[in-house]
Every structure is written in structure tokens, then in C-alpha cells.
Amino acid sequence: MNPSTNCTTSAIEQVLNVENLTTSFRVDGAWKPVVRNVSFSVAPGETVAIVGESGSGKSVTSLSIMRLLSPDMSRIDGRISLNGRELLSLPEHEMRKVRGNEISMIFQEPMTSLNPLFTIGDQISEALLCHSDMSVKEARAETIRLLEKVRIPSAASRFDEYPHRFSGGMRQRVMIAMALASKPKLLIADEPTTALDVTIQGQILDLIKMLQEEEGTSVLFITHDMGVVAEIADRTVVMLRGEQVETGATADIFHRGKHPYTRALLSAVPVLGSMQAHDRPVRFPITDSTTGVVSQPIETPDTVSGTKPLLEVKGLTKRFDIHAGLFGRLTGRVHAIENVSFDLYRGETLSLVGESGCGKSTTGRAIMRLIEPDAGTVLVEGRDVLSLDKHNMREMRKSVQMIFQDPFASLNPRMTVGQAIAEPYLEHKMGTAKQAKDVVADMLVRVGLSPDMANRYPHEFSGGQRQRICIARALALQPKVIVADESVSALDVSIKAQVINLMLDLQQSLNLSFLFISHDMAVVERVSHRVAVMYLGEIVEIGPRASVFGNPQHEYTKKLMAAVPIPNPDVRREKRGSPVDELRSPIREPDYQPVQRNYRTVSDGHFVAV
Template sequence: MIEKTQSPILRVDDLRVAFGARKKWTEVIHGVSFDVNPGETVALVGESGSGKSVTAMSILGLLPPGQARIEGNIIFEGREIPQLSPDEMRRLRGGDIAMIFQEPMTSLNPVMTCGNQIAESLAIHRGLDTRAARAETLRLFDRVRISDAERRFSDYPHNLSGGMRQRIMIAMSLACKPKMLIADEPTTALDVTIQAQILSLVKELQEDEGMAVLFITHDMGVVAEVSDRTVVMRNGDLVETGTTADIFRAPKAGYTRSLLSAVPRLGSMAGESLPRKFQIYSRNSGEAEDIKINETPASAPGAPLLKVQGLTTRFTLRKGILGRVAGRVHAVENVSFDIRSGETLALVGESGCGKSTTGHSVLRLTEPDAGTVNLNGENVLEMDKDKLRQARRRMQMIFQDPYSSLNPRRSVGNSIIEPMLVNGLATREEAHYKARELMTQVGLLPDTLERYPHQFSGGQRQRICIARALSLEPDLIVADESVSALDVSVKAQVVNLMLDLQQRLGIAYLFISHDMAVVERVAHRVAVMYLGEIVEIGTREAVLGNPQHPYTKRLLSAVPVADPSRRHVSRVIDEREIQSPIRQPDYVPPSRSYLEAAPGHMYLDADIS
């Protein structure tokens, strides 16, 4: 471990940033100060809009000139960064300070191979010739554990998975041996297993290279895993700063307590059979506003509301002028489960495992190839168009991205009212009255019905989507990663809302997620998917408390532990990437059998991971 010194490599003192033009400026960063020492990791924490990324962009001088005004001191190794010339700034960026951005696909050049993008940086900053730059790029690929480096050198960004693209970004940031790395939400969009790999890689590289790291995130679980010290921001203000251990043990600010209280901790539900709401703390007083345990009733006895058997969905891949069948994506393969009224079945797994396709197939947004989907005893897959539309009144979906699922040219009121009018459930006057009631139900002001989606925050937009789904009084809601993109405290609020609605209205949820800690809070039962198949299914207590399939164990072992005292405890990280579900046209899936670990707890008698 690199020994920390007291002389900071980076000092940010009374940073103020304003955006605007001409004479009208709006200050968004209000006097933020912090240090980063050599070899140290400092976490910059806060929700979306808190000013974290603006602070990082200010350090590297990446804010648009003429539209941003920076005041205060930003000192790197004794140099005032705002006073550097353009040539000096160019040498600083990528040379002494490197940055990893949140979304690698938008940061990498789509028309250059991954290898050439790194080689170009080596040629510019280190003066290497073509052969030397290629050799160094291949060494960097090996350094960040990219397999088959020679082939990956010629791959384009779109040929790689999200985790692999993020490794390319890390390799690029290390190319010039920087003294400091700024990582801006580098794991937010990644699955839990890939996130664990990237966090482990960053920690290992930091120890080997002696880099200082400024790690920007809103995930307090990640903070506990990576940081020595933490700086908490809110609305452009510095709320609290201190060692990570002290902040987790005894947070002083109400806002910090609210962030920590909303962190789902895997294992916190041990011994409890029912879902439980998050504690929500006042951001000002730090007192608990709601600590009531959600008394969601156990699933009702009798026939299931939804019964899925042998569901299979494949996508044909064609190539050539004649459209020859080149292969098939086995997205969902012989999947079976059931859900009762008032029950939540969580469908979990990594991206590409078939979770969302399963949800879409249940609602026939994607047409399955085989199987049955019975809703109250009627097979949805055999319904004609009119009957299917009637059935969809009882089955609604909440999508992951609320902004793209709301029409930006319609007021949110119209988006909620239209389904009721189309399905003939109410007159316009009755629908408007019900829309106001629904807005109140989801914790929003009825007077905001005339606003448009862009005038709401991400969490508020998701509440609007929930209100729209409730407008048809459904029996079943398919929630497809409905809280994955939300900040931790907003995520807690939306989860609490969904549990409240389930308790009051008896709604059944098919809760699709890759976040195992959130699943532990909301689910009665859990089904684990891999490569289109359910590899384990049972009660939440059984699957999470006594996992049987190797893939389930892999998912659970990758969940960040929100305990700073465990930061230096080495974890065995599974470096395997999820396999491809693409098969040859003549591929016949093997016959599968399940073993019973306990009553209702089944797991696949095969390790396909």
C-alpha cells in the first residue's frame, strides 16, 4: 500500500462555478474546498445535481469557455490550474491527470479501433512511434485484464461489452502514467459483477502505480469499498467531509444520514419473511421520518394470478443479400414461474441474461416463440388483438428510463389521462379527477399535471410512470429496472411507494433488477436468470440466505459491502464475462432438470455460468 503523505497533490480551495452568458450568471458551486493526497482515494459523493461532475470538470478545465466562470484556487503540485496556458493544460490532461467518464460508449471514438485510440494518446503524450505505441497498448490491455489483446486491439467500441469498454477507458487513462485519476461514476451503469471487477481493478492499479484517485459517485456502498476520505456535496455546497470510517460511523449532517439510511445492505433482512420499507431520514434534522415496517400481506392462497410455463423467445440473426439465417439469440429459454396477487417475484441477473425480454414477452410487447402465459386462467399468447388490449388493462409496465417512456410533447396529465380515455374507463372530467388523485397517491402535487416531463426530476418522472400504470387499475405490474437509474435516496422513496401501493391495492409485481440488495427489500420470492434460463428460484430468504447455484453465489459475492472496515479485506472477484446467448441455427437446447433444496426452493442441476 502506498504511504499517504500530508502534502496534497491536489488542493481545491473555495471553488465557485457559475454558468450563464453576458451579465446573467447562476452560481452552481458555492465555495467547495478539499484536498487529495498522493496515493489516497477521496470520494466525492452526492445525488444528481449536487455538483460533483462540475467540480471534476472544473479541475481539468473542461467547462465550456465563455459559458462557465470559475473562481477560487485549484492547485495541482503547486501549479494554479486555471492559470495554465492551453498547451500546458493539454499536457496536464491525460499526462499528469487522467479521467474516466461514466459512459465509455460516448467517450470513445466510434470510428476508431480501441487499440488505435490508446496508441494515438501514447504518440501524442509520450512521443512513441507506431510500433512502440502498439506494443505499449497491448501491455496496457494485459494490465487491465483484457483477454486476447491482439484481437481486441482491432475491435471497435460497439464490439465490446460495457465492462470491457470501461476497461479500455482505464487502459487509456493509465497510458501516460498519471499521478492522479479522476473517476466520474465509472461503475454506475454496470452490472454488480462487472462493477466489482472494475472496483477491484482500480484499487489494484492505484496500489501498484501510487496514483491519487478522486472517485465521484452517489453510491455509498461503493464509497465504503474504495475511499479513504469522503466529501459529501448537495446542491453545490460542501455538506460534510472526513474519513470514510468516521462518516459511516457518526455522520454529522442530516443529509449524510439520509444518504446512508437509503443504502440497501444485503443481509439486513435476515430472519424477516416480508418486504420492508427503507427508513427515510429528514435531510435537515436527521431524524427518522418513516420507520414503519411494511406489513405487506403474504401471497394469497389459491390459483396464481400469473402462471408462465415453458416461455421461449428467440431472435433470428440473418446475413448476406439473401438473408441467410446465421444464428439465433436464445434470449428466453423454457422459463416457468408464477405470481400471486399481492406478491412480488424478483427476476434478477446481469444485462443480457433475458430478464427484460421475459417481461416484454409476458405482456406480448415481444412475441414469444413458445410457452403459455396465463393471466387469471386465460392464455395471453392465444388472444386476438381486441382481447389482448383488454388483458393489458390488467398488466402494466414501468420502464427503466422514465424520460424516454413519457412523451416529451405531452403534459404529464395527458399521459396519465389518455390510457383511461382510450380504454373507456372514464369521461374526460372523471379521468382528470382520477389523475389528480393518482398524483397525490404517488407523492406529487396535483397542480403539476400541466407540466411537461423535462420539468421534473428523474425520481419524480418515475413516480409519474407509476401513476400512469395505476390509472388502469392493473392486477400486475412489470417493473423493468424501474429504480436502477435513480439516486440512492430517490430509489428508497420509490421502493417505499411501490410497497405502500402493493399493501393498499394488492398489486402483484414482476420486479426485474440486477441490484440484489434492493431485491432483498422488495421481494417475496426470487428467480435468478442466466443465459435466458432460470437457474434458481424460491423464497427470498431461501435464495439469498442459502444460494445453491454457482451463478447465484457469484452475483451475491459481487455486491458492495457498505462497511469501510472491510475495505482492505481482499475479495475473490470472478473475472468471467457473461457468455453470448447466440447459437448456431441448428442448436438444440439441452434438457434441464431441477433439484429441490427445500420446499419451493429449486435450482438448476447444471453449472452453465
């Protein structure tokens, strides 16, 4: 069956058919609709993507299909049929037989979906024992077969391990094995790759494609990443504020999308290789989701200045001891960062890029002395940060500020955003309470918010607005360097573009220097002057952005770039051929002595480890 013709087939031929789905929640005693009149279908063996930003109603739609919403606080209207069988009218005990058997679901965060008190083998076996007549022995054998199918190395020996012993990518594989245990007709994947590094994301997408081909499973894939949509979806449903604004074949949506919001989503997707004609960072083009007017991508002015680095890092090393046994014997060390060296100039953005566990966030925290490094030097304007006492360290932090990945966790929920922004200003005695109020208003305006928002609390803002507030708080101390640790990774694609544009504007107006920590190669290419690639705690390649992306030398750099989804369905890659191995462990024996790295010069300022 040609997926592009599925919309013309009758409802009974569809695996899933959704008609005029409306989901409402009880708010202050009244029913408030959050998803309105959504209709689509999924054919046998087809992948349909539901795409939109946070709050668009994607996940509520999937939870409505599974009937996982609280019946006391929610109401579902319309029709949802699976192979012609109406689901909304089923008694709950019948619906329990459908869940995990005919329809399975993979959630965004596998660690919250897996029970930490049970082994992963027991949790997968449970699904088999609930929905089949298997014995415990047969369920164990089938579970090991499923773990091998989703490429878990040494599956038999890992049956009895607990979730915390697995990496994020491996935990997501376990969730896929659990979802596929009963050979469901429909697999709902709710943002299954959003929290994963780009290489692990590529492996999970390949895995879903492979299993779909082998089992003939239909997939409803929910995401905000248009690159992933181009890679995997046959048809696409675009949602905005609870409504379906456009539906069609994925190629048509990408090339001939009619709704302004669809075009806004597509224009905000960073495309790897699009910066070849530019020497400096370039602002994202922003499409107005109402009018469809697209702003032009603007190359930022040259802000890099000075012959002496503003921040100098030399030989930075941090290891974490591992103790085990009754007497806490030293059994090993985590070599988190090993002999890391780089310079950062005034007005420059240097990006540290790599997968989770490579040491990039530890590097940022060690520079800030949020953790104490074991060796090395950190100089800010020639001043040795690591030798400063507590008082002088507080003074130094006025010059170097940090923005964290999760803005909600970074803000005190009991403080208004005005108090949160003013707090460091007042703590450092930079002015009076009245002056702080003026600073708060100025900072909010600088990050694109209004001064009257100062009296609101963090929960009253969206994720993108909260990240702007964190940027405003960092700017209140007038820093020279900002360490941005995965500061846009958790944001929707269009919000991410707006926040990055804001950071580039602030760099231009305030001559800021950014140490930009990320695993997103396409974003790194857009914002960087120079790039340093980290692997197992070491910098394996560093150089000007154009040189590193135009002529990557290290195998790990090439692997990161090859894993980036291409937001074009016409050049969809059937299989990346990525190895399924996770990032190798940085744990070493207590007496391990690391090899001293030598670097080969590729071109001016471009070095690669050999």
C-alpha cells in the same frame, strides 16, 4: 503516508489541492453559482470520494478541475493546483498537455466516450501518440500491454475491434486503459460503475485498486453509491446542492457522520443480509436530510392471497435469428430466454435477478407481448395472453402494465404529465375527459406528487419524480400486475428508497402484484416475496426470498451475492477475486438444441437447476 492524516500536510505535498472552488453558469444573462466554496485535497496514492445525489455538484466539480466546461457559459473561481502548479491560470494549449497526461478522467457511460468509428486500439494509441514521442509501432505494443493490464482477454486480437463489439464492462476497461495510458498522477473516476451490473462493478473496483497500488496513482472517485465509497475511499467529501456539507476519513463519515444529509444517504443504503429477521418486504427507513429524523423500517403486511396464480408463465422461449453475408444467411440464434416458467400470485412480488444479457428484460417484454415469444404459454387469470387478437390484447394490457428503466425516455417531452397519465385512460375509453382529470389528480397524490403538477412537462421534474409519474400512468388503468423493468436502477440511493417505499405502499393499498426485474441483489432482498435467478436465458434458482438468500445453492447466485459492496469500511474487502470473464454469450448455432434442465428441491418452494 497514513491517508487519515493527509488533511494536515501542506498543499505542496498534495497531488491535487482545491480551495474555495466556485463554478457558475450563465443563466438569462446572469451568473448562477452551482458549486460554492468547495475545498479538499488528494494526497499521493490516496482515494478521495465525492458523494451526493444528482444535482449536488459532484460532476461539475470534476469538470471544473479538468477545465472541460465551456468558457463562454461558465466561470470558475478559487484555486485548483496539481503538484503545486496552478491550473486555472494556464493557457488552453498548456492545459491540453495536462489533460490525459497528468490528469485523466473516466466517464460514467463508456459508449458515449468512445468514438464508434475508430477501433479501441486506435483510440488508446492516440493518447500515447499525443503525449509521448512513441512511434506508431511502439504505441501499438504499449496499447496491447495496457489492454492486458486491464484484463481484456485476447488483447492483441481485439486491438482492431470497434466499441460496439465489447460489453459494457469491457468498454469501461478500455476507458480505464485509455485513462492510464500516460501514467497520470491523478485519475478522476466520474460514476464509473453506476451503469454496470454488480459483478462487473466489483471487477472494475478491484481493477482500479490494483492499478492504484502498482502505479501509485491518486484517485478522485465520484459516486452516489455509499457501498462503493466504503469499499474504495480513504477520505470522503459529502456534497448537497452545490455545497460541501461534511468531509473526513471514510470510517468517521460512516460511523460518526454528523450532518443530517450524510445520515440520510447512509440510512437509504440497502444492506445485503439485513432481512434475515423478516419474512415479508420491509420499507426503507428514510432520514429527513434537514432534521436528521429517521423513520422506522416497517415490515409490510401480508398481501399475498389466493391459491391460484394471477400470472402463470410456462415454457416461455424467445430466440433471435442472426443473419450474415450477402444473401442474409442464417448463421446463428440468440437464445434470449429458454423454457422459463414461474407463477405470480395476487399481492406478491417476484423478482427476476441477473446480469445484463441474462434474459430478464426479454422475459418481461415477452409477457407483455412487446416482443412475440417463440413458444410457451402466458396466462393472466387463466386467460391465454399469447392467443389474443389485437383488440383483446389491448384489453389485457389494462390488467398488466409495465414501468421501464428510463422514465425520461418513457415520457413524451411534448405532453404534459397530466396528458401522459390520462392518455391510456382515455385510449381505453375508461371514462370521460373530466373523469380522466380527476383520475390524474388522484394518481399524482397516490405517488406523492401534487395535482397542480399535471400541467408541467417531464423536463421540469427530477429523475425520481419522473419515475413516480410513470408509476402513476401505469396505475391509471387499475392493473393487477405491474412489470417493473429495472425501474429504480438509474435513481440515486435516497430517491431509490423513496420509490421502493411507494411501490410497497401501493402494493398494500391496491393489492398489486409486481414482477420486479433487477440486477441489484440488496434491493431485491428488501422488496421480494420470492426470487428467481436468471443466467443465460434460464432460471437457475427460484424460491422464497429468505430461502434463496439464506441458503443459495447455484454458483451463479453465490457469485451475484458475493459481488455486492458492503457499506461498512471496517469490513472492506481488498480483493473479491472475481473472475474477469463476462457473462457467456447466449449465441448458438442454428441447429443447436438446448439441454432440458432438471431441478432439485432444496426446501419448500426452493428449486435449483442441476
